[in-house]
Amino acid sequence: MNNMTKLSNTPVFKPLYEQIKSVITERLIAGEWKPGESIPSEMDLAAHYGVSQGTVRKAIDALAKENIVVRRQGKGTFVSTHKEEKSKLRFLRLTAVDGSKELLENELLECNRIKVNAEIEKLTGLKIGTAIIEIKRLLKFSQSSVIIDYIIVQAKSFKGLNATKIKENNGSLYSMYETLYGVPMVRAEEKLSAVIATKEQADLLKLEPGFPLLRIERTAYTYGDKPMEWRLGLCVTDEHHYMNFLE
């Protein structure tokens, strides 16, 4: 009801709206509201925590800016999801040079349960010997192979993940992570570089050996900045570009 709340709750100073944002995030982590569901209205939350609607609004604004929730006027505020068609390719920055829309297809090559070796340790930072699941697949734009994806997740967080389940989900991994395992991905970091295709890679992509590829290393995070998935993508960029917007 007043600023005492601020002082009594926490030893270090934090604006009220950030505290509200934190508790909402914690309730999201706890799985209180699943992706796609609505969270309580601003008024309800304000009443529940004894703050004004404006303060709750500012907290939710921040969550909306980070794409953790989505506001819909007249309907409510909803937990973000990768399930919907339009948000499925949220993290895919590769677009056709000519700007055309394309049919995206998946071809699963491998899905194995293995342990972290030195090479994987370097990529992920996971301890050697940790049980993981590795996925290899080919992404095709309009029938032509464009990306080789090598994906790693921890086995303990995605129990029972196998080739069948991936196929059942049409290769929409992020959608599957949140639906089957309650792990929504909220942000990712990528490191890009240019490399030369190896013989094996060139064969998969039907290229000449020596062809240049865009190498994309990605770490994807769930709530609370917890890394949950690592990817290594190798992209053919003669017909596609990686788009980025700087501010």
Added chain:
Amino acid sequence: MNNMTKLSNTPVFKPLYEQIKSVITERLIAGEWKPGESIPSEMDLAAHYGVSQGTVRKAIDALAKENIVVRRQGKGTFVSTHKEEKSKLRFLRLTAVDGSKELLENELLECNRIKVNAEIEKLTGLKIGTAIIEIKRLLKFSQSSVIIDYIIVQAKSFKGLNATKIKENNGSLYSMYETLYGVPMVRAEEKLSAVIATKEQADLLKLEPGFPLLRIERTAYTYGDKPMEWRLGLCVTDEHHYMNFLE
């Protein structure tokens, strides 16, 4: 003083705070406040336009989010600048693989006043025959050549730009654009791909021919989404990565 303002000002509906944001942007374009200078306080602007401080705040929040202005508590709101050391590399996403900080150096190779040809038309969208200035330079990180930059601006917007002026500004082009020509860059779009170094490029970067390079095509914009500069960067990415954050 009331919502009549909204109705009397514009035929199409636009929230008040967006209208305030627009007029502030127009005053920035008009050059009323230069980069680095402060704009009037929230209270002053609110009084001037007959709206509440909260509405002005929301307009300035939006401008601050777009890095067009910077807020400094206790001091005021300032027009963003590329002059300061920390903001000079705002658009540079290339970082050392090991995360170390590095000394950045510039070597100017060429600076010519030419006309747009077919190739440049394709890159920039400028009409063939338009007078432009082309700049070629080499960027070095800790003494080793990492980027070949090819830069194009329109001659009419940057009259008298030449090699001497670039050297006087130590190659800080964005700082020079705003200081000498009143053209602050506020955002940029980049398209990335992987290519193979030509013989000429390999020589400049002291590489073997056939080495892979990260190709970065950039269009940089000033206020009002007006494109003002085009770049083509070719980067050696064995010791450096292009970092990106996805939300």
Added chain:
DNA sequence: GAGTGGTCTAGACCACCAA
């Protein structure tokens, strides 16, 4: 019409900065 988020106001107090 009831409920949601979106905008706007007016006024309070706080944290920070400079003179």
Added chain:
DNA sequence: TGGTGGTCTAGACCACTCA
């Protein structure tokens, strides 16, 4: 000490959605 931006409140009205 006075001025700036930062936080917070309480209450109003608007626009949108859905039953």
